[in-house]
Amino acid sequence: MGERILGAALTPAHTAVAPGPIRLVNLTLGYDRHPAVHHLDGVIAPGAALAVCGPNGAGKSTLLKALAGLLAPLGGHIERMGGGPRDVAYLPQLADIDRSFPIDLRDFVALGATRRAGLFGRIAADETVRVTRALHRVGLDGDRKSTRLNSSHRCISYA
DSSP, X not given: OOOOEESEEOOXXXXXXXXXXXXXXXXXXXXXXXXXXXXEEEEEOTTEEOOOOOOTTSSHHHXXXXXXXXXXXXXXXXXESSOOGGGSOOOOOGGGSOTTSOOBHHHHHHGGGHHHHOTTOOOOHHHHHHHHHHHHHTTOOSOOBGGGOOHHHHHHHHO
């Protein structure tokens, strides 16, 4: 069938450019040895906008978890040319998130800086400014508990 280029490239102004392409080689994914994605081949170009479409149970979330390094392949492999799983962001479905956990929205958004600060590191002042600007940009200023957000605001804050 041949190799396919997956996704369409965006300009660097719209997205951070990954170090290199991600190549899927005869990739099979699943859980408990039950495949959900079979023998997938392709390349995801740096800066690509990629839509993963399909019916419920087709393996869309399974593929994204594997790209983010959260799920090991049952067969085949993922080649990350110049990058690693940490260079892929994964936003789980809302059903996978405990919405009753009483975390302040500002602290929740600041969790995005954990990669730069380290698990037990302190969030730098410039990161705090970035969090404030991000919340303001999407209209979620002020101190709020994530449990008090409506579903639209939750989706925005998780992204």
